[in-house]
Amino acid sequence: MFSTKPLKNKxxxxxxxxxxxxQIKQNLDELMLTxxxxxxxxxxxxxPQVQIELGFSANQLDGIALLDLVPQLxxxxxxxxxxxxxxxxxxxWAGAVQLVNAKGEEAWLRVFVHPVVNKQNQFLHFTLHANALTRTIESSRENQDLVKAIHRSMVRNRV
Incomplete structure (x- = not known):
């Protein structure tokens, strides 16, 4: 007789x-820019997080090559x-990506690129999950500038 128990377990x-x-995908989609x-x-x-962070509406981004949002420099x-x-x-791939937002300002994202394929290993699309780094990078630059200013001040005071 044929047993269906192994199939039911599978x-x-x-x-x-x-x-x-x-659950993991839902959490990533809710917590990160996707x-x-x-x-x-x-x-x-x-x-919506992408739209808020970059300032574009969904319609403005549709069909845009993401690489075109990378500033020339x-x-x-x-x-x-x-x-x-x-x-x-x-x-x-995972790494930092520099983009231009809707206001023409610099925006940095920490991006995780996931190529999605089907069972036959045929490419379907990319899913990107990202965190905004802009404020972190701006703060870091401000701190570097402050340290440089303090250093210059200390050097001038010694002379």
Missing amino acids: ITNLEDELFRVS LTLDGKGCVIDTN ARKTEHYLNFKHALQNKKP
Whole structure:
């Protein structure tokens, strides 16, 4: 006689795993900036956090190549080249990305690039999860400037 118990166990295990993975994805999507890009690196979808952080509406970002939001002065940096390479080769990547927001101001993101494939290993899209780094980088620059000013002041006082 045919036993369905092993199949039922397998289905239960797969359902449990799907539930766990779905929880992780839901938490990431709620807590982080989330973008979906097509194979060419163009924006398909964003969550509200992206729209708030960058100041663009969802419609303004639809179809835009994310690499086009990188300022010209940053396009020769190692982090930009690594990001571009990951998108072109559909590879996972994590690093800092410098973008221009809707106001034309510098915005920094810590980005995790996830190429999503189907069971046949065919590319479907990219999912990007990111944290805003702009305020951290601005604070760091301000602190560096303050340290330099204090150092100059101390050198002048010695003379």
